[in-house]
Amino acid sequence: MTAKQLSIFLENRSGRLHEVTDVLGRAGINIRALSLADTSDFGILRLIVDKPDEAYRILRNSGFTVRESDVLAVEVSDQPGGLAKVLEIFRNGGINVEYMYAFVEKSGKNAIVIFRTEDISRSSNLLSEHGVSQIEGEKLYKM
Amino acid sequence: MRWEQEYLQPEELKALQIRRLKELVARVYERVPFYRRAMDERGVRPEHVKSLEDLKLLPITDKEILRQHYPFGMLAVPTSDILEIHVSSGTTGDPTVVAYTKHDIGLWSEVMARTIACAGGTKDDLIHNAYGYGLFTGGLGVHYGAIELGASVVPVSAGGTKRQIKLIQDFKPTILTCTPTYALYMAEEAREMDIDPRKTSLRIGIFGAEPWSEGMRREIEAAWDLLATDIYGLSEIIGPGVAQECPGQDGLHLWADHFLPEVLDPDSLEPVGEGEDGMLVLTTLTKEGMPLLRYATRDIVSITYEPCPHCGRTMPRISKIKGRTDDMLIIRGVNVFPSQIESVLMGIDEVQPHYQLVVTREKGLDELEVWVEVEERLFSDEVRALEALEEKIRSEIEGVLGLTVKVKLVEPKTIERSIGKAKRVIDKRRI
Known part of the structure; x- marks a missing residue:
């Protein structure tokens, strides 16, 4: 019994987190839970959303490196x-x-x-x- | 010491060059299978070369040809006549080899002695030689020249900066030889050790093995209170000692009695006019072990045949290196080609990711950052896995280049593309 989570690769640059959430928000996707793991160079944003397959497609088309796990x-x-x-x-x-x-x-x-x-x-x-x-x-x- | 050949009248120099060129062409035609084949293909026989204008009949040699004949295929003498072998940093695969006979070591000693003298050095100078000794030709080239000139030399080689500064303080050398970036780095270290580099005994610097600007020259001169001169050379031709500035700092005197220069349009390979930019092509008139016809250096320079208004030498003068015809970078004296990084990335992931090389200069030392776009294939949602990927790329690149680098993973499309093709190199150094 598993759930789908989306992981997104983010560089540590100002505004990137906003861009991800903005893309999802505009597409009417609701974030249920999230966590951010980061190093000095990059971060990995992990999301549980209400429509994972749709969110995956949208993020991908917006040029993000995204993975479903x-x-x-x-x-x-x-x-x-x-x-x-x-x-x-x-x-x-x-x-x-x-x-x-x-x-x-x-x-x-x-x-x-x-x-x-x-x-x-x-x-x-x-x-x-x-x-x-x-x-x-x-x-x-x-x- | 004065070498009269540096003051030959143009007709005298030309006569010497053509005599040596004819002898050289006959020799390589007879002894180097590559040159015989290349000349036969062009229908050129050694006796067709009658004047310097006939140079254009001869084949161009480039690094790829040297690599194809690795290690000893370009030799014009039996290997038993070779005394010393160096290699130049290669791109992918084999490096290029340079081999010296006893005669060639003598030639190298002579041109390097002339180089040091041209910068203002004499037999009374003590040379602190911080060029690397080893397969790199910088260290040994200066060494041979110093011995030939009768000067004293401290073969300190590169690295161990604190010890270098101590030796400069204790031995009181008058000439410093190293890469320009290392000269700046050493000055910085000296100041951190509460030693004022301006108060040292150094009076002349002979700096090269990497490109540097007039701005950097002034910075080095101010930091050390010395006269900073530019030296040019490349392993394939002889090593350091091809051309050198006199204290007038007005172009590098090229030892054209041994190395015959042409400046060509890199695309058409037609000569450009005096004072115009083009690729420097050199023919080794007197080398014995591995003589080269028309070696394409890929360095962009301009040339003037006007006698030097400062020292009166009549040797042609080349400008400082203005660029490269390929995208080779020189970082801390090491040649770096984007293709080397490419081969590493291809090995890690079968499809080559987009990447970019970013070169910066911190505290006078060059830093190479490799940016790699993390596409889905490379992406893991675990920090540990991505850090391991970074580390893997880093260690493999270091293995290939012999140079420490920093690897940075970046988002796709971060790297600027021009007409679909990524821009491979961003050089932020002030050179």
């Missing part, structure tokens, strides 16, 4: 120790987390954490075995 969206109870519980499952399963970022659901009861791991399908199975619920892409995009 599969991530896990995990519901974590919004209380102390909630995230640690999930990470413990990964640790015990010997799975490395490449990166992760979180956002809070509108209803406010749960946090949603996006995980990118070395082995997405094994990670997903492992979470299911431990009764951790994951959110399917289609549902995530509409949240």
Whole structure:
């Protein structure tokens, strides 16, 4: 059970972040969650959007280097120790987390954490075995 | 010391050149298969060369031809007659080889002694020689010339700047030989060590192996309080010692009794007029090991045959190098061709990404940045993978060039394109 994430290569130049969001905004695409990883030279913007395939096409046509990748969206109870519980499952399963970022659901009861791991399908199975619920892409995009 | 041949009247010089040219053409026709074939194809026999105007009958030699005959295919003597071998930085694949006989080492010593003397050096000078010793001809060329002149030489070679400055302080040399950028860098280092470079014993600088401007000359002269002169040479011809400025700093006196110059339109290969820009083409009149007919240097210069108003030498004078006919860059004395970077990038990703070379000069030292557009094929959404890509490109380019570079990943379409073709080189150096 995975979701689609878009990653965009950005040089560290003023205004680039605005340009990406502006292109998406004009196309009526809503950003659900985002995270930015950066080095001194460049950054990688990671996005969960409501219409990933359309967003991919639009960004590409606008000249951005963009890539679609599969991530896990995990519901974590919004209380102390909630995230640690999930990470413990990964640790015990010997799975490395490449990166992760979180956002809070509108209803406010749960946090949603996006995980990118070395082995997405094994990670997903492992979470299911431990009764951790994951959110399917289609549902995530509409949240 | 005075070499009378530098003051020959034009007719005398021409007579000497034509005599040497005839002898040379007969020799390479007999001994170098490439020249025999190229002349036969043109229907030219050695006896057809009767005057300097007949030069145009002879084939042009370029770096590609030298590379095709790597390593010893262009030799006019048995390899057992060779005393010393140098190589010039190559583009892709094989470098070009230059081989010297005992006679050639003598010739090199002579033209370099004349070069140092032309700059104002004498047997009483102590030369701090910071050109690299090794396969690069700069270090050894100056060395041989200093010995021939009877001057003293400190073979310090390139690098180890703090030690260089200490030796300058302790030995009190009067002549500094190095690349112009290194002269500026050393001055900066000296100041950081609380040593005033203007107060050192140096009085003359012989700077070359890379292009530099009049502005840079004034900067070096102010930094060191010395007379900065320009030297020209290239390995394929002899190494340093082809041409040199006198203290008048009014063009480089080209030792035309040994190296016969032509200045040609790079496209039509027809001669351009005196004072007009064109490609310098040189014929090695007296070299024995690897003599070359009409070697295309790819350097753009103008030439004048007027005697020098400052020193009275009658040798033709060439301008400072005004550019290149190819897009070769010289960075810290190393020849860099965009094609070398291309081959590395092709090896990393089968399709060649758009790239650009950006050259800057920081604290007097040249820096080469390689910008590579990150297209989808190269893109990973993990920082680690992109950094690994940067590192891979960097280390492979360094392996090919022997030069540290900085690699920067940039967004597609960042690199300026002119009529669909990317501009490969941005040179921001003030030269």
